[in-house]
Amino acid sequence: MTIMNTRLDPLEYYTEKDWSAMMAEAKKYETPFLLVNLGIIRQRYQQLKELFPYAVVHYAVKANPSQPVLELLQGLGSNFDVASINELDSLLALGVLPDRISYGNTIKKRAHVEYAYAKGIRLFASDSEVDIRNLASAAPGSGIFLRILAEHSSTADWPLSKKFGCHPDMAIDLLMLANKLGLKAKGVSFHVGSQQREIGAWDSSISRAKYIFDYLEAEKIPLSLINMGGGFPASYISRTPEMSTYASELNRYLSEDFGENLPHIILEPGRSLVADAGILVTEVVLISKKSSFGVDTWLYTDAGKFNGLMETMEESIKYPLFCESAGRLVEDFIIAGPTCDSQDIMYETFRNPLPRHIDIGDRIYWLTAGAYTSSYSSVGFNGFPPIASHFMES
Ligand SMILES: Cc1ncc(COP(=O)(O)O)c(C=O)c1O
Structure with a gap:
């Protein structure tokens, strides 16, 4: 058993100004809830634009689809990537123009392709022949980026490989098919895995993209777009390099492979834009x-896997936990949620140190919880409502 004397310092994760404003705001609400500081999303977006001035940002709506977040990013000039027609509808309802939206899910019903096309969407991801044929007939003339399989899933805290993308050779065949069927073969996409701690993961995918570009150039089908996905980091317990290091390394990989002829670059960040902005505030129900x-x-x-903390599945995302009560920290605690489901255990092997004398009714603050929490919450498992979200700006 490890005994530590100091509790987690939230100022390693938040500025003093942001943290004190968030703590003051959090006092107003009954737990459990997610508190999102929109000011932090604003900073993350601006930082990303400064670090990748040549890239177009398509915010991955799935990370946090709440209206204030979408409105903020719309106002900042972001484009968007949707996984479903429901996400599409939320954006259109806010007045986002369809030419600022890509449909990034490779798994979609033909009826949904028709719907998106009717609403004006002209840029789609794909990774299979059936989908390409659906797109050719239901979204004629649209732009297509072909998603390729990405390596390095073991260094991502939330891997996304295997299920999405195809081998580069198949991507070549599918882009040629798309071109033959009257679609616009735009380029290649990949996602190296969410919370990717190994920056080199982008290197091998960019090289694969270059191989595909060269092959199709020779076939007189010039490509012009690389969508480098998300995967950029948020600040959890397992630390990552700084965002500026990601940017300088990715710039280097791109210029090594493409030199002066840089294709159009899309980024699809979710987590790195919104995670740091949120704290999930819970209360101890039972010890x-x-x-x-x-x-x-x-x-x-009072919150668990089914109302906000799904990404603790297999203890993948290790949220920093903060408690106000002082005193010695111990790693005695198995932390579980409130439902009558034995899967609803957040951390059993991984022990997040908590104050030895923590008590029922004390609050536990789950830092860096703005991404994939509210959107993953069930609609009412065991009667617990979806996690409430509150918004502020400091
Ligand atoms: C197609 C696509 N793009 C972007 C993202 C966002 O990734 P991240 O949250 O790692 O930035 C995801 C995440 O699941 C995704 O599936």
Whole structure:
């Protein structure tokens, strides 16, 4: 058992100004809830634009689809990437023009392709022949980027490989088919895995894209676009290089492969724009032991896997936890959610240190929780409502 004397310092994650404003705001609401500081999203977006001046940002709506977040990013000039026609509808309802939206999900019903096309969407991702044929007939003349399989899934905290993308040789065949069927074969996309800690993951995917570009150039089908996906980091317990290091390395990979002839570059960040802006505020419901001599202590909070903390699945995302109560920290606690489901355990192997004398009713703040929390929350499992979101700007 590790005993530590100091509690987690939130100022390693937030500026003093942001943190004190967020703590003051959090006092107003009953737990559990997500508090999103829109000012932090604004900063992250501006930083990304400064670091990648040549790229067009398509915010991945799935990370946090709430209206204030979409409105903010719309106002900042962001484009958007949607996974479904429902995400598309939310953007159109806000007045986002269809030429600022890409349909990035490679898995889609033909009826949804028709719907998106009727609404004006002209840029789609694909990775299969059936989808290409659907797009050719239901979204004629649209621009297509072909998603390729990406390596390095083991260094991403939330891998996205395997299910999406295809081998580069198949991507070549599909782009040629798209071209033959009257679609615009625009280029290549990949996603190296969310919260990708190994920057080199982009290197191999950019090289694969270059191979595809060269091949199709020789076939007189010039490509013009690389969509480098998301994967950029947020500040969880396992630290990553700075965003500026990601940018300088990616710039280097691109110029090594493409020199002066840089294609159009799209980025599709989700997590890196919104995660740091959110804190999930929970309360301790119960603390108990399973036997009188057991060393482990079970600590149950009022939010769990089914109302906000899905990304603790397989203990993948390790949120920094903060408690106001002082005192020695211990790693005795197995942390679980409130539902009657035994999957609703957030951390059992990974032990997040908590104050030894933490008590029922104390608040636990899950930092860096602005991404994939509210959007992953169930609609009412065990009667617990979806996690509430509150918004502020400091
Ligand atoms: C197609 C696509 N683009 C972008 C993203 C956003 O990735 P991230 O949250 O790692 O930035 C995802 C995440 O699932 C995705 O599936």
